[in-house]
Ligand SMILES: Nc1nc2c(ncn2[C@@H]2O[C@H](COP(=O)(O)OP(=O)(O)OP(=O)(O)O)[C@@H](O)[C@H]2O)c(=O)[nH]1
């Protein structure tokens with residue numbers, strides 16, 4: 086693809102979205118400062134018009150400033166990360182907002198210590214990744230603070246279920262080459278709780294000369310202003326997208342009825358449940374609970390299931 090479309094149009098990827106302005110990078114690595122207009126067409130129905138990760142067609146506008154344009158077309162998205170919107174606070178009446186698109190994998194960043202590994206949180210993110218159909222990569226940072234062997238043992242239930250894990254230290258650099266290879270050639274959305282070292286990790290990945298700035302690092306945590314995702318190039322070939330935390334993701338499609346399907350290791354033992362609609366919580370002769378007792382299903386994962394189940398409305 087040479088990045089040309091029509092006579093003067095260029096195609097590119099939206100790298101940044103802020104206050105109605107978009108930065109679009111074309112195939113020649115030029116950045117175009119763009120707006121949308123009434124004639125902007127989209128292949129994504131009534132979803133958010135433009136999001137980070139979108140492939141768009143830009144029509145250059147005349148003017149002194151170089152590399153400015155309008156977005157004339159938004160290409161169909163292969164995947165989206167969404168968050169719920171407060172209806173009272175947005176005029177468009179949009180219920181969900183696409184915060185990033187065309188993502189290849191969800192990177193779940195956790196910490197081995199300070200704060201300690203929070204498996205419940207990893208499981209919540211995994212439920213989201215299964216529900217959204219996004220392959221997950223579990224990255225545990227700060228391995229310099231713990232015994233690596235102990236950590237590997239704690240992560241065994243994930244490896245056993247086919248989830249990829251990667252143990253790193255943004256500080257010492259341990260495991261960073263493996264992480265780079267897992268990110269290579271992909272658009273990866275990073276998520277994780279405050280303090281796990283997500284910003285430090287991203288800084289290290291993109292190189293010291295492109296430090297993550299205040300807007301990116303979630304400086305205004307708790308305040309719902311930094312909802313804009315930003316895409317950053319990882320040297321080598323790949324992009325990372327920094328996103329707001331999981332609480333912002335749209336989980337409204339996850340119900341007590343379908344939660345069990347987002348725990349892949351339940352699928353096999355579930356066939357032995359006495360009731361086809363078994364929720365694996367209180368029913369007698371439950372195949373999943375039996376599997377937990379036999380050690381075929383990890384008890385911690387099952388506890389996460391029950392905890393998430395409780396938070397969902399009946
Ligand atoms: N020991 C150790 N500390 C680390 C490592 N990576 C990051 N930290 C420290 O952990 C703290 C939190 O790091 P941040 O990068 O700000 O964490 P964050 O996840 O981006 O948190 P928010 O910015 O609040 O979203 C900082 O004091 C870092 O210096 C690591 O690999 N090992």
Ligand SMILES: [Zn+2]
Pocket residue numbers: 355358359363364365366368370371372373374
């Ligand atoms: Zn059951």
